[in-house]
Structures are given as C-alpha cells and as structure tokens.
Amino acid sequence: MVYRGPAGVRAFRTAIASASAIAALLLTGCDDSDTQPMLFPTGPTGVFDSAKLGGPATCDTTNTTVHVREISRPINHLVLELTNISAASCAAYWYPHLRFDDNPAAIPAMPDSRPQSVVEIAPGASAFAVLLKSAANNPEVVPAQRITITYSDRNGDETTGRVEFPLPDNTNIGRAAKVSCWQSDLQQALVW
Numbered sequence: 001m002v003y004r005g006p007a008g009v010r011a012f013r014t015a016i017a018s019a020s021a022i023a024a025l026l027l028t029g030c031d032d033s034d035t036q037p038m039l040f041p042t043g044p045t046g047v048f049d050s051a052k053l054g055g056p057a058t059c060d061t062t063n064t065t066v067h068v069r070e071i072s073r074p075i076n077h078l079v080l081e082l083t084n085i086s087a088a089s090c091a092a093y094w095y096p097h098l099r100f101d102d103n104p105a106a107i108p109a110m111p112d113s114r115p116q117s118v119v120e121i122a123p124g125a126s127a128f129a130v131l132l133k134s135a136a137n138n139p140e141v142v143p144a145q146r147i148t149i150t151y152s153d154r155n156g157d158e159t160t161g162r163v164e165f166p167l168p169d170n171t172n173i174g175r176a177a178k179v180s181c182w183q184s185d186l187q188q189a190l191v192w
Contacts, residue, residue: 056089056091057086057088058153059091059121060161061161061163062086063085063088066083066096067081067083068080068081068167071190074190076133076134076135078168078171079186081127084123084124084125084126088123089120089122091154093154094182095109095152095181096179097151097152098131098149098179100147100167107177109180110132110178113181119183129183130180130189130190131177131180132176134175138175140175143171143172143173145171147165150162150163
C-alpha cells in the first residue's frame, strides 16, 4: 500500500500506532487488571502447555490405555486404540512412536495422515491409529513379539512414559512398516 500526501501520512501513522497497540496487548496478554504481563504457560520442558490455559492435557500413560488388535481388512494392518480413562479430555498429538522387540529405532510415521486439527479425546472415548506392518513392494518381514509405545507431545517429540505389551501371535513386521497419526474415528484411521 502506498501512502501519498498529508492524508496518506496520517493513515500511515494510524496504521503504525494500531500495530503497536496490538503488539502491546499481545505481549501483556490483554489483561488490564494489573501491570504484570501474562506469560504464556509452559510445562516443565519450557514447551507451551495448553492444559494451563484450560485446554486439554496431553494424552499420556497416566490418562489413557492402548490396545492393539488385528483386522482382516485392509490386510497387513494392526489397529491401535487409545482410550481416555481420565475424567477430563486429553489431546492425542501427532502419532504413537512404535518400537518392536529390542529394536531401538521407532518406525516412521505416515505424514499425509495428519488430521487437520488435534484429536481431542473425551473421557471414555477413543482415538485410532493404524500400523502398516509391511508393503507389497517390500515383503521382507521378521517376527515381532512385543511392541513399545510412547506418545507425542504437541511438537511431535516423544514423551517420557512408555507402554509395552505383547503383540498378537504370528505378527510380522517389515522394513516398510509405518504408523498413521491419531484419528478421531476408526473409519478415518482405516483409510491409511
């Protein structure tokens, strides 16, 4: 936008003053009840914590359970069901980090499976992710007996809590194994 003449200068100064006022309000949290600025709440790692603003807590090992089950269609898939066992909603961020047996590396996620918004799980409700065990173009597989699951925080990093349990009998995992992001219902998860 081009500002010309005295009217343009006034318009420019008004725009600058408005932008400065908005910035000042954002920095102070729009709270005129006292002179202390409202800082954005962070968790113990310094990461923004939506639960401190009244938003849902992050889903973790203290407020959820995970179940893994086989399905007949689509083939080569397992379903992970994350159920909220707490009295408050929790947010299932990104995807579960999965490891099998003694393998230290987590399998990759399917980036295209990311939903448009964070999956919020109400008390007693569930979210779902699917595990593609192997791919048709890379059928090399190895047997796996155990799965270790860690959750994602809002940045996609692993949280500290882990859940480990046995896999269904005769589970084989291939080099092309991938996991989807959490979805709000099973049908959305099965697309991946």
